[in-house]
Amino acid sequence: MDNNTVFDGSKALLGYLIEAFPKRVDGQGADLNYGWRVRDKVFRNTTFRGKYSMVFKGCKFIDCRFENVSGFFCLFENCKFNSTTFIDSRFSHIEDHWDNNEFNKCWFKGVQLDEGWIRNAFFNECSFEMFYANGIFFMENVWFTNCNLQEVQFQGINYYHENDQVDEEYPDIAFVDSTLDLTGFSNVDFRNSQFFNCILASVSFFDCRLAKDSFVKSKELKYESKASADFQTFLKSDDLPRQILADYFNIHDTSIKKTIAAMTTKTEYQKVFISFSFKDKRFAKRLDDEFTKRGIRTFFWVKDAPPGETLKDIMRSGVRANDRIIFIASANSIRSEACQFELSEGRRKQAELWENIIFPVHIDDYLFTVQKDQIRPVDKIEEYWLNIEEIRRINSADFTNFNKDRVNKVAFADAVDKIVAQLKNINND
Numbered sequence: 001m002d003n004n005t006v007f008d009g010s011k012a013l014l015g016y017l018i019e020a021f022p023k024r025v026d027g028q029g030a031d032l033n034y035g036w037r038v039r040d041k042v043f044r045n046t047t048f049r050g051k052y053s054m055v056f057k058g059c060k061f062i063d064c065r066f067e068n069v070s071g072f073f074c075l076f077e078n079c080k081f082n083s084t085t086f087i088d089s090r091f092s093h094i095e096d097h098w099d100n101n102e103f104n105k106c107w108f109k110g111v112q113l114d115e116g117w118i119r120n121a122f123f124n125e126c127s128f129e130m131f132y133a134n135g136i137f138f139m140e141n142v143w144f145t146n147c148n149l150q151e152v153q154f155q156g157i158n159y160y161h162e163n164d165q166v167d168e169e170y171p172d173i174a175f176v177d178s179t180l181d182l183t184g185f186s187n188v189d190f191r192n193s194q195f196f197n198c199i200l201a202s203v204s205f206f207d208c209r210l211a212k213d214s215f216v217k218s219k220e221l222k223y224e225s226k227a228s229a230d231f232q233t234f235l236k237s238d239d240l241p242r243q244i245l246a247d248y249f250n251i252h253d254t255s256i257k258k259t260i261a262a263m264t265t266k267t268e269y270q271k272v273f274i275s276f277s278f279k280d281k282r283f284a285k286r287l288d289d290e291f292t293k294r295g296i297r298t299f300f301w302v303k304d305a306p307p308g309e310t311l312k313d314i315m316r317s318g319v320r321a322n323d324r325i326i327f328i329a330s331a332n333s334i335r336s337e338a339c340q341f342e343l344s345e346g347r348r349k350q351a352e353l354w355e356n357i358i359f360p361v362h363i364d365d366y367l368f369t370v371q372k373d374q375i376r377p378v379d380k381i382e383e384y385w386l387n388i389e390e391i392r393r394i395n396s397a398d399f400t401n402f403n404k405d406r407v408n409k410v411a412f413a414d415a416v417d418k419i420v421a422q423l424k425n426i427n428n429d
Helices: 012-021 231-236 242-249 256-263 278-293 311-321 337-353 378-393 409-423
Strands: 005-008 037-040 042-044 046-052 054-057 060-062 065-072 074-075 080-082 084-093 100-104 107-124 127-145 148-157 174-175 179-188 194-198 201-205 226-229 272-275 324-329 358-362
Touching: 005 012, 012 037, 012 046, 012 054, 012 272, 037 278, 046 148, 065 272, 084 278, 107 311, 127 311, 201 231, 226 242, 272 278, 272 311, 272 337, 311 337, 324 337, 337 358, 337 378, 358 409
Parallel strands: 005 046, 037 054, 042 060, 046 065, 054 074, 060 080, 065 084, 080 100, 084 107, 100 107, 107 127, 127 148, 127 174, 148 179, 174 194, 179 201, 201 226, 272 324, 324 358
Antiparallel strands: none
């Protein structure tokens, strides 16, 4: 391979490799745009552009460049990146194979990671500008060592461990001897994560959960830190040590949590994705209106689905980005391919998180009367039946009396109040 080689998309790269290095490539079928794997290949001074949906396994990238890349199911496993640039690129649906990758002296600018998880990633002496990690359902053993992060956003990163104690050798996320500037964390759980001797310059925590050991400072740092946190972060977090409050947040009142609690209350409501058939839209809107009145954030397709994205991408990201799924069970929704897709995504998320996130409410009795041999199409029988068994396993709220034009508003509000109370308590059976 000549230096300064440019590949524009999976098809161009794989076409070259199949001819020049056939033993390095695995795949099936004639479609060179999806489902192929490149193994143990060294790339030097190579530029990657365009669309990539493939797996790189055991590859090395030296002085390479990823620019304007759309990486949909573009996966890296056991790869090493040295002095490689990532610019104006997005890697989405990064599931399964973003595992055991090492980045040394790499530069990221205008890069977005979303929809998936990252395990065993090691960023050493890397620089990040305008970098976004959104909807990474969990990060496990991800290290930023001697890195510089500027204008970086982490959002919706979920806590993965049952043990609340920090595992210093195997954290979720660890920032070590790094500088974070104009960086924000939103809805991130730090119970098994640490900032070790880091400078936090204009760093914000919004709706996060901090542990007493989330910050470790064992030496004097070159610059002062100026971090901030919203009220909900302080209320949900452990009592932080006096010195950490002073050094990182410029707070000298150790009773800050008690003071805030006297001013406001901890928000218990969670973000809810409402899964329903459009044939049941009247009832679904009625339910969404009641949730909204109670200050609960919802994803309701009619008002929240973004334009310009594929339907499955919207459904998948909706399930992934929200804490709970309210599934409106009916003959219409159980027979709906879209609703079954959302249930399948919900089951996968439950398996990853080891907690229940699906909360069914039924508006007819079809959930309880449908038989396995009635499911269509036949190639989906096993998947759909697992979905049905899952929602049968959970005690479904009976809303059959409220699926009509006129309902008793007081009784309906009382029934919704019971759902709201249960939403806080369905983590485990």
